Amino acid sequence: MIARGARRAVLFFIALFCVAGLWELYKVVGPTDGAEVFGWRLVPRASDRAMPHTWEMVQRLFDPEVRGQDTPIWLAVVGYSWYTFRMAFVGLVLGGVFGVALAIVMARFEVIERGLLPYVIASQTVPLIALAPQVAAIGGNWDLPKWTWVAALGAFLAFFPIAVATLKGLSSAPAASLELMDSYAAGWWRTLVKLRLPSAVPTMVPGMKLAATAAVIGVIVSEISTGVRGIGFASLTYGQKATSDPAQLYTAVFGAATLGLLMFGLVVAVEAVAMRNRPQEATP
Amino acid sequence: MSATESLSASAAVVVDRVSMAFNPGRSNQVDALVDIDLPIRSGEFVSLIGPSGCGKSTLLRLIANLIEPTAGTVLVNGKSAKQARLDQDYGMAFQQSGLFEWRTVRKNIELPLELKGWDKAKRQSRADEMLELVKLSDFGSHMPWQLSGGMQQRIAIARALASHPPLLLMDEPFGALDEMTREHMQAELLRICAAARTTVVFVTHSIPEAVYLSSRVVVMSPRPGRITDIIDVDLGSERTEDTREDDLFYKKITEVREALRGGGEGHGHTASGLGVEDR
Numbered sequence: 001m002i003a004r005g006a007r008r009a010v011l012f013f014i015a016l017f018c019v020a021g022l023w024e025l026y027k028v029v030g031p032t033d034g035a036e037v038f039g040w041r042l043v044p045r046a047s048d049r050a051m052p053h054t055w056e057m058v059q060r061l062f063d064p065e066v067r068g069q070d071t072p073i074w075l076a077v078v079g080y081s082w083y084t085f086r087m088a089f090v091g092l093v094l095g096g097v098f099g100v101a102l103a104i105v106m107a108r109f110e111v112i113e114r115g116l117l118p119y120v121i122a123s124q125t126v127p128l129i130a131l132a133p134q135v136a137a138i139g140g141n142w143d144l145p146k147w148t149w150v151a152a153l154g155a156f157l158a159f160f161p162i163a164v165a166t167l168k169g170l171s172s173a174p175a176a177s178l179e180l181m182d183s184y185a186a187g188w189w190r191t192l193v194k195l196r197l198p199s200a201v202p203t204m205v206p207g208m209k210l211a212a213t214a215a216v217i218g219v220i221v222s223e224i225s226t227g228v229r230g231i232g233f234a235s236l237t238y239g240q241k242a243t244s245d246p247a248q249l250y251t252a253v254f255g256a257a258t259l260g261l262l263m264f265g266l267v268v269a270v271e272a273v274a275m276r277n278r279p280q281e282a283t284p
Numbered sequence: 285m286s287a288t289e290s291l292s293a294s295a296a297v298v299v300d301r302v303s304m305a306f307n308p309g310r311s312n313q314v315d316a317l318v319d320i321d322l323p324i325r326s327g328e329f330v331s332l333i334g335p336s337g338c339g340k341s342t343l344l345r346l347i348a349n350l351i352e353p354t355a356g357t358v359l360v361n362g363k364s365a366k367q368a369r370l371d372q373d374y375g376m377a378f379q380q381s382g383l384f385e386w387r388t389v390r391k392n393i394e395l396p397l398e399l400k401g402w403d404k405a406k407r408q409s410r411a412d413e414m415l416e417l418v419k420l421s422d423f424g425s426h427m428p429w430q431l432s433g434g435m436q437q438r439i440a441i442a443r444a445l446a447s448h449p450p451l452l453l454m455d456e457p458f459g460a461l462d463e464m465t466r467e468h469m470q471a472e473l474l475r476i477c478a479a480a481r482t483t484v485v486f487v488t489h490s491i492p493e494a495v496y497l498s499s500r501v502v503v504m505s506p507r508p509g510r511i512t513d514i515i516d517v518d519l520g521s522e523r524t525e526d527t528r529e530d531d532l533f534y535k536k537i538t539e540v541r542e543a544l545r546g547g548g549e550g551h552g553h554t555a556s557g558l559g560v561e562d563r
Contacts, residue, residue: 174382176378176382177382179350179376180378183372184372184396186399194398198386277386277388277427278385278386279385279427
């Protein structure tokens with residue numbers, strides 16, 4: 001277990017260095033001002049403004065956000081990321097509860113499944129960036145802090161993969177097991193609790209992994225359009241300064257990436273607990 | 285059916301003029317069972333044997349009330365099959381052990397007891413008893429997938445018998461096991477059921493298995509599913525490994541085999557009636 005963890009960590013850093021190496025390699029061989037392919041600007045610029053050196057990005061982490069400040073930017077980025085993480089976490093939990101509940105209702109009543117599923121799918125094609133200020137404005141009518149609405153938009157993206165995976169999982173119980181519960185005269189509810197939900201867990205886990213990253217995306221996008229000051233908002237403000245300080249934007253990117261990994265790791269930890277007694281084949 | 289009526293008081297199962305059609309009244313109607321009569325006395329071990337499509341599993345599911353017959357009645361323990369199911373008067377075991385992989389062996393055995401609302405102490409002592417019965421006392425805290433196929437099937441039988449039901453319904457429970465394990469399991473099943481005085485209805489397509497286990501072998505034939513013969517197997521109640529070498533054992537195997545052939549050729553439409561009235 002520990003050996004596997006160590007090997008994964010080593011692989012992670014090897015991959016990281018490979019990406020950094022490719023980045024620097026392109027800066028050496030790539031055209032500074034980009035290039036056109038059949039009239040299309042497809043080859044990216046390799047200039048220091050578009051692609052700052054990787055060491056500059058790392059260096060930038062230790063400089064202050066604005067000249068003259070004492071605190072290094074990484075501390076600010078950690079603060080923004082932590083705020084976003086908390087909203088994404090609340091979004092994931094809310095989305096999880098709602099998604100599972102929705103799946104149970106859809107599994108119970110086929111009419112509801114057929115009636116509701118198109119709307120559930122349509123909900124995911126709604127442009128969140130346009131929806132976010134509206135939701136926050138509607139939310140203003142209630143006395144809730146603004147971040148709760150950003151978290152709610154994270155939940156809005158997170159509930160979908162969980163609902164779909166749970167719905168599939170709930171119908172995956174073997175016919176013989178369902179017959180067995182029937183022979184015990186167990187009703188729908190008890191069959192759900194004793195059989196359907198436990199046998200749905202292996203299917204729900206991949207849905208939760210998708211939901212974790214979806215919640216982060218939902219929160220970051222909503223921050224941009226609602227002005228809640230998390231890592232998404234920071235990326236936007238740093239991005240506006242990209243011409244004079246291109247490396248700064250990447251510090252925010254590092255923050256967002258770390259945050260995504262953290263959320264994913266959280267789900268993996270939950271998976272490890274939920275699947276600890278399952279056959280090994282079920283956990284690839 | 286005077287035979288049926290006189291039996292119904294002491295019978296564990298009464299199947300009375302039962303027919304089962306799937307998609308009734310439509311062009312793709314399938315007569316799975318036609319006019320089945322089968323009384324089963326308490327303590328009997330009855331095997332249902334026949335080629336696939338003869339409706340033997342359907343008959344078992346009718347007794348279990350997992351499906352409702354198109355015509356006729358099924359009584360279990362003197363009550364309707366539905367009431368018997370609601371009262372959990374029978375235990376059931378399938379070809380796949382169907383153990384819940386997220387529950388320990390012990391918790392699997394306790395499942396029917398949980399659903400009956402037994403308290404924890406009572407469930408635990410019964411699970412101990414059942415684990416001892418199937419000789420797997422050391423494996424209570426294992427997960428099912430850590431056990432061999434034969435052991436899993438023993439746990440499934442322990443689960444089926446956990447609430448001490450008077451009736452055990454089994455659908456090819458040893459079908460997925462290798463021959464050695466299978467013979468061992470057959471001997472175990474006889475021992476367990478003799479100890480608990482359980483009535484067993486056992487679906488199989490193995491002739492030696494049916495003969496070795498049963499006091500009566502019910503021979504069925506397909507299209508439409510019906511009983512073509514019922515063969516008494518008077519090998520005595522004490523059956524050992526030597527029984528498998530017995531001349532009578534071979535004689536009975538031949539008898540069942542011939543009955544199966546005869547049924548397949550469409551003979552014995554009336555045999556079902558005769559078989560019942562002989563008793």
